[in-house]
Amino acid sequence: MCLPKNMSKLELNYKELPPYDVLVAGGGSAGVAAAVSAARSGAKTVLIEKATFLGGMATGALVTPMMKNALDAKNTLTKGVFLEVCDRLVKAGGGATFNDGNPGWFNPEIYKWVLDEICSDAGVKIMFDNQIISCEVENKKVQKVFMFNKGGIFSISAKEFIDTTGDGDLIHLSGVSYEAKEKQAMSLRFMMSGVDLNEFASWLQKNDKSGDSPVYFLENGDILLSSAYTYEKSWTLKPFFDEALKKGDLTKEDAAYFQIFSVPGSPGFVAFNCPRITPENKALDPLNNDDTSWLLVHGRQMIKRISNFCKKYLPGFKKSYVSQIAPLIGVRESRRLIGQYILNAEDVLSGKKFDDAVANSNWPIDIHETARRRDGNGAMTGKPPHGDYYQIPLRSLLPKEDEIKNLIVAGRCLSATFEAQGSARIQANCWAMGEAAGMLAACRTK
Numbered sequence: 001m002c003l004p005k006n007m008s009k010l011e012l013n014y015k016e017l018p019p020y021d022v023l024v025a026g027g028g029s030a031g032v033a034a035a036v037s038a039a040r041s042g043a044k045t046v047l048i049e050k051a052t053f054l055g056g057m058a059t060g061a062l063v064t065p066m067m068k069n070a071l072d073a074k075n076t077l078t079k080g081v082f083l084e085v086c087d088r089l090v091k092a093g094g095g096a097t098f099n100d101g102n103p104g105w106f107n108p109e110i111y112k113w114v115l116d117e118i119c120s121d122a123g124v125k126i127m128f129d130n131q132i133i134s135c136e137v138e139n140k141k142v143q144k145v146f147m148f149n150k151g152g153i154f155s156i157s158a159k160e161f162i163d164t165t166g167d168g169d170l171i172h173l174s175g176v177s178y179e180a181k182e183k184q185a186m187s188l189r190f191m192m193s194g195v196d197l198n199e200f201a202s203w204l205q206k207n208d209k210s211g212d213s214p215v216y217f218l219e220n221g222d223i224l225l226s227s228a229y230t231y232e233k234s235w236t237l238k239p240f241f242d243e244a245l246k247k248g249d250l251t252k253e254d255a256a257y258f259q260i261f262s263v264p265g266s267p268g269f270v271a272f273n274c275p276r277i278t279p280e281n282k283a284l285d286p287l288n289n290d291d292t293s294w295l296l297v298h299g300r301q302m303i304k305r306i307s308n309f310c311k312k313y314l315p316g317f318k319k320s321y322v323s324q325i326a327p328l329i330g331v332r333e334s335r336r337l338i339g340q341y342i343l344n345a346e347d348v349l350s351g352k353k354f355d356d357a358v359a360n361s362n363w364p365i366d367i368h369e370t371a372r373r374r375d376g377n378g379a380m381t382g383k384p385p386h387g388d389y390y391q392i393p394l395r396s397l398l399p400k401e402d403e404i405k406n407l408i409v410a411g412r413c414l415s416a417t418f419e420a421q422g423s424a425r426i427q428a429n430c431w432a433m434g435e436a437a438g439m440l441a442a443c444r445t446k
């Protein structure tokens, strides 16, 4: 490769940093869980994050709340660090439990400092604003990773590496097998403030006959509510959408998927799980910069129309305004490890159990189709048997035995088929996978 001459300036700034026992690449839900559990298990741990905050999709893509992973209101299927974080969120004034028992409602901004705190308390060294760009592999082991920041290029060696980049960057860089052909639709989420939640909640309570818009008034005065819609479905807010489509205030793509949630500890705040970007005749790839750049411009235009629609049509939104557009694109899926076990749809749908289980889940196969792959309304395509759950095995976090020996993978880039990843990717599962990965990595350093 021939680099421009002035690139040598960067080479001058190359420095090797002190080694660690465990290096965690990417500080989303899985990465924080991995780093905290590795450090608590006694390993000297560093967490490398390309953004300026932890949380990944949860904070940067504004993916709030976490979806419910429980058999009933009292028993969540994910415990451990996940429950500790939910508890810390409540104590910080940015968390709540919904009336269905889901403890995963949170304010993404407060979540950022809660995650800083849990990592710092565990003794994790956090390195923000560092993108991992390369790695050195020898004797089927990753020796060191290289990362880039304003100061130049740096490398860190470690005994064990954990890929929690969501996009499987370290899987790719270390030459491990992966799959990246099929991908779910991406979204660009946003928030509106200045909403009269009382007015909107009361309107929903009075008018919702479908049960698609649960409203829950908390003792502390918070209102938790959600409402969801796919274009084909009949629901409480459909007449507003029909009118806006007729008048040209929304396009069909804008209206195809709409979901809103209130945010605990944040009166007047509403988080949107939309727009979902599904242009006709254009398949978008989260690993292609042309596509993601186009998506950001297009997505912000969709947000302009959707927010104006809310102000004009929805009860309680008259004085609302856009207060945040997600700094990160909402990527549901990109690279998936091809590991020692590939979790599949049948495992999810049959409630399969494993001897080496690291996570329990009953979340359905939840696929948001791209334009290229669309064969329905993007709704769920099956769930585990009623009252049962499936498990994710540790082998779905491990590269094949003849590949890299000291790499563990956790989070949405686990070893799963397209369909199974559509279920396994929820935040609670990412926490459980990360926690197990951190424990194993620390154990292998001893």
Ligand SMILES: Cc1cc2nc3c(=O)[nH]c(=O)nc-3n(C[C@H](O)[C@H](O)[C@H](O)COP(=O)(O)OP(=O)(O)OC[C@H]3O[C@@H](n4cnc5c(N)ncnc54)[C@H](O)[C@@H]3O)c2cc1C
Binding pocket: 025, 026, 027, 028, 029, 030, 031, 048, 049, 050, 051, 054, 055, 056, 057, 058, 061, 063, 064, 065, 066, 067, 130, 131, 132, 133, 164, 165, 166, 167, 169, 186, 187, 189, 273, 329, 330, 331, 332, 410, 411, 412, 413, 425, 426, 427, 428, 430
């Ligand atoms: C639009 C959308 C809606 C969703 N809805 C829900 C929902 O309602 N409830 C739910 O529970 N789940 C939902 N999910 C799924 C869930 O949010 C994600 O699957 C989960 O948060 C992924 O966590 P992760 O730790 O695996 O990856 P991520 O959260 O993506 O974290 C990866 C981290 O690695 C960093 N990183 C990436 N590459 C590098 C690199 N080269 N060097 C350094 N750092 C790097 C990133 O900046 C990021 O912080 C949704 C996802 C999306 C996109």
